[in-house]
Amino acid sequence: MLESIKTFASHFFVTGDPMIYGADASIVLVTVAILFVLTYFKKWRWLWDEWLTTVDHKKIGIMYALAAILMLFRGGVDALLMRTQLAFPNMHFLQAEHYNQIFTTHGTIMILFMAMPLMFAFFNIVVPLQIGARDVAYPYLNAVSFWLFFFGAMLLNLSFVIGGSPDAGWVSYPPLSELAFDKGPGENFYLLSISISGIGSLATGINFMVTILKMRAPGMKLMDMPLFTWSILATCIIIIFAFPVLTIALALLFIDRLAGAHFFTMLHGGNPMMFINLFWMWGHPEVYIVVLPAFGIYSEVVSTFAKKRIFGYKSMVASMMLISIISYFTWTHHFFTMGSGADVNTFFAISTMAIGVPTGVKVFNWLFTMYRGRIRLTLPMLWTIAFVPCFAIGGATGVMLAVAPADYQYHNSYFLIAHFHQVLIGGVVFGYFAGLYYWWPKMFGHVLNEKLGRWSFWFWNIGFYVCFMPQYALGFMGMTRRLYTYPHGLGWSSLNLVSTIGAFMMGIGFLFQGAQILHGIKFGKRDTTGDPWDGRTLEWSLPSPAPHYNFATIPQIKGRDAWWTMKEEMKQPGYKKEPVHIEPIHMPKSSGRPFIMSVFFFIAGFGLTFDWIWMGVIGAIGVGITLLARSFEYDTDYYVPVDEIERTEAALGRL
Amino acid sequence: MAGGQQHTANSDHENHGDHGSPKLYIIGYILSIVLTIIPLVLVLNHVMSGVPLVATITIMAILQFLIQLFFFMHITEGEKPAYHVMTLALGVIMVFTIVAGSAWIMTFNASVS
Numbered sequence: 001m002l003e004s005i006k007t008f009a010s011h012f013f014v015t016g017d018p019m020i021y022g023a024d025a026s027i028v029l030v031t032v033a034i035l036f037v038l039t040y041f042k043k044w045r046w047l048w049d050e051w052l053t054t055v056d057h058k059k060i061g062i063m064y065a066l067a068a069i070l071m072l073f074r075g076g077v078d079a080l081l082m083r084t085q086l087a088f089p090n091m092h093f094l095q096a097e098h099y100n101q102i103f104t105t106h107g108t109i110m111i112l113f114m115a116m117p118l119m120f121a122f123f124n125i126v127v128p129l130q131i132g133a134r135d136v137a138y139p140y141l142n143a144v145s146f147w148l149f150f151f152g153a154m155l156l157n158l159s160f161v162i163g164g165s166p167d168a169g170w171v172s173y174p175p176l177s178e179l180a181f182d183k184g185p186g187e188n189f190y191l192l193s194i195s196i197s198g199i200g201s202l203a204t205g206i207n208f209m210v211t212i213l214k215m216r217a218p219g220m221k222l223m224d225m226p227l228f229t230w231s232i233l234a235t236c237i238i239i240i241f242a243f244p245v246l247t248i249a250l251a252l253l254f255i256d257r258l259a260g261a262h263f264f265t266m267l268h269g270g271n272p273m274m275f276i277n278l279f280w281m282w283g284h285p286e287v288y289i290v291v292l293p294a295f296g297i298y299s300e301v302v303s304t305f306a307k308k309r310i311f312g313y314k315s316m317v318a319s320m321m322l323i324s325i326i327s328y329f330t331w332t333h334h335f336f337t338m339g340s341g342a343d344v345n346t347f348f349a350i351s352t353m354a355i356g357v358p359t360g361v362k363v364f365n366w367l368f369t370m371y372r373g374r375i376r377l378t379l380p381m382l383w384t385i386a387f388v389p390c391f392a393i394g395g396a397t398g399v400m401l402a403v404a405p406a407d408y409q410y411h412n413s414y415f416l417i418a419h420f421h422q423v424l425i426g427g428v429v430f431g432y433f434a435g436l437y438y439w440w441p442k443m444f445g446h447v448l449n450e451k452l453g454r455w456s457f458w459f460w461n462i463g464f465y466v467c468f469m470p471q472y473a474l475g476f477m478g479m480t481r482r483l484y485t486y487p488h489g490l491g492w493s494s495l496n497l498v499s500t501i502g503a504f505m506m507g508i509g510f511l512f513q514g515a516q517i518l519h520g521i522k523f524g525k526r527d528t529t530g531d532p533w534d535g536r537t538l539e540w541s542l543p544s545p546a547p548h549y550n551f552a553t554i555p556q557i558k559g560r561d562a563w564w565t566m567k568e569e570m571k572q573p574g575y576k577k578e579p580v581h582i583e584p585i586h587m588p589k590s591s592g593r594p595f596i597m598s599v600f601f602f603i604a605g606f607g608l609t610f611d612w613i614w615m616g617v618i619g620a621i622g623v624g625i626t627l628l629a630r631s632f633e634y635d636t637d638y639y640v641p642v643d644e645i646e647r648t649e650a651a652l653g654r655l
Numbered sequence: 656m657a658g659g660q661q662h663t664a665n666s667d668h669e670n671h672g673d674h675g676s677p678k679l680y681i682i683g684y685i686l687s688i689v690l691t692i693i694p695l696v697l698v699l700n701h702v703m704s705g706v707p708l709v710a711t712i713t714i715m716a717i718l719q720f721l722i723q724l725f726f727f728m729h730i731t732e733g734e735k736p737a738y739h740v741m742t743l744a745l746g747v748i749m750v751f752t753i754v755a756g757s758a759w760i761m762t763f764n765a766s767v768s
Binding site for chain 2: 209241274281328329331332339341
């Protein structure tokens with residue numbers, strides 16, 4: 001009896017590594033601490049009413065942002081563990097198996113559970129406010145999306161201590177990820193967690209596309225929309241067409257593993273290269289999914305802090321739309337060395353280079369906007385300026401990789417690693433940081449400390465170059481990616497050590513940001529105007545944070561930079577404030593069902609991970625019942641009465 | 656659209672137009688069944704083989720797709736601008752890219768083995 005319990009536990013819990021025992025202990029401690037605090041301060045009711053059941057897009061956005069910052073921490077710790085392992089030749093800091101798990105989860109978490117939710121945070125917090133809407137098109141679906149992401153991310157993070165993490169790389173190529181070569185549940189965790197959160201991502205794409213197309217304030221034509229909203233529209237187009245391909249690819253791989261099909265096993269007529277083909281059909285557009293919103297953020301930040309209209313608005317819109325289409329025609333450049341022949345490689349090499357053109361147009365537009373502008377070097381602007389040289393280098397090395405014959409030299413080398421970190425950190429992460437600093441007052445009602453932010457900025461930036469520039473050289477010297485350890489005498493040692501030092505500098509930069517957030521909660525300067533940056537778009541016309549119905553009266557839009565035009569009007573002599581006419585506002589009711597449904601998704605996912613079909617069935621039945629219950633619910637909305645709106649607006653000094 | 660706010664305020668409970676007569680649904684339903692049975696019969700009875708068979712099935716599938724769009728999904732109805740038609744056109748391009756692109760990229764397997 002005792003023996004069988006022991007066998008079960010050793011299959012279930014990851015054992016044998018002191019660091020994992022440490023993680024076990026810290027997870028238990030943190031969980032107990034959270035439960036204690038919630039109970040002691042009697043916050044359960046508050047948590048359920050205000051957050052877990054909310055359908056308010058601003059709160060959902062904040063939850064996305066907080067989850068993404070936590071995941072940035074987790075992914076960052078993974079990165080530091082990896083760099084520590086590679087700091088010196090013949091290191092024995094991590095076991096080989098553990099190292100494989102860490103690089104897999106680092107990639108998966110950073111792309112799917114850090115960049116994506118942070119991007120969705122901006123979707124939720126900014127888009128409805130920028131287009132003058134009171135909510136998104138499908139508020140209930142929005143909550144479903146968030147909770148599916150959340151429980152998907154939980155499922156993957158659980159794998160660290162229960163069952164073992166995936167270890168076939170974040171791309172999870174078969175045959176390595178097939179059952180024959182990867183027995184453990186780790187790979188199942190990967191497939192199921194991404195599938196579950198992927199449903200949420202697709203729904204968000206649809207939700208915001210409809211919101212942008214259908215719910216703009218009266219008078220706002222498509223060509224009057226702020227560039228950030230345009231970038232989200234372009235992103236949604238990519239999400240809608242790319243995510244189904246990922247879902248199918250992962251589902252086929254999962255059927256291979258669970259049910260013994262042979263979609264990707266060569267010996268039984270399958271083709272592993274089809275998986276690679278399908279994966280990158282999502283994977284390449286995914287790069288643009290995460291970078292386009294960053295481009296939107298740069299556009300907003302540059303024009304606000306240079307105090308100018310954006311240069312070349314129409315070319316910006318055109319280039320974003322072009323990027324959103326061309327990004328579907330470049331996926332093969334991820335496997336030039338697969339041997340698809342010269343014709344195929346030539347086509348995709350040219351399309352890859354072509355996509356650099358609209359991207360370049362955008363960078364020049366930002367530079368021309370700054371030219372002769374009155375630039376204020378605030379934190380968002382600093383990150384935007386730092387992005388330009390970083391992205392230029394990343395773009396140049398990208399074109400080097402796009403040359404198919406040369407790619408045979410760079411493929412799977414550290415040169416590639418340096419390149420994609422350069423575009424993803426320099427383009428996406430810098431952009432999202434700029435966005436966080438820019439919209440933080442709108443989210444929380446206070447401005448973050450500038451001094452701590454500047455320390456963080458310099459640690460991040462110098463650390464970045466110290467970390468990744470040596471990796472280009474290492475790539476040329478023959479170091480490959482996913483390398484566990486290397487011997488003395490290859491000439492790699494000093495460069496690797498420098499790279500590790502750079503990684504830790506970025507880690508310090510992150511700590512400064514953490515300190516900045518804590519400092520902000522305690523001492524942050526309150527933003528009473530709602531417009532701390534002298535902004536140009538509609539979200540700055542509202543108080544910070546905005547009331548739950550956003551706009552007491554829907555604004556009438558007369559052109560681009562709507563809030564700037566209104567402010568100019570107000571400055572005119574003889575401007576008379578129009579009397580505010582308030583009507584009852586139609587709003588959706590909160591619902592606990594998105595949360596409960598996602599818990600059932602989690603149960604199903606957890607069961608299938610361990611091949612416990614009964615548990616998978618229970619979860620699936622739960623999902624079905626919650627879906628069915630929703631279709632019989634008729635009481636989903638209510639009206640905010642006029643006196644409540646008047647009271648809120650008066651308290652905010654808006655009447 | 657639970658609680659989705661509309662621009663023409665207070666119009667949430669208005670009737671969103673006529674969704675076609677039951678006759679259209681029945682015609683669509685019958686046509687779909689016929690278009691499903693034809694390929695089934697062709698395959699089960701070995702009436703055709705090879706390229707003509709695949710071509711016929713593909714044509715049936717496209718017709719089926721059009722029936723869905725016109726009889727059930729009301730592609731021609733709705734307020735302007737017709738964003739749904741644009742998205743659909745883009746979707747068709749994407750599907751073509753995925754299928755034709757994959758077939759093109761994977762053909763090297765045939766030349767290797």
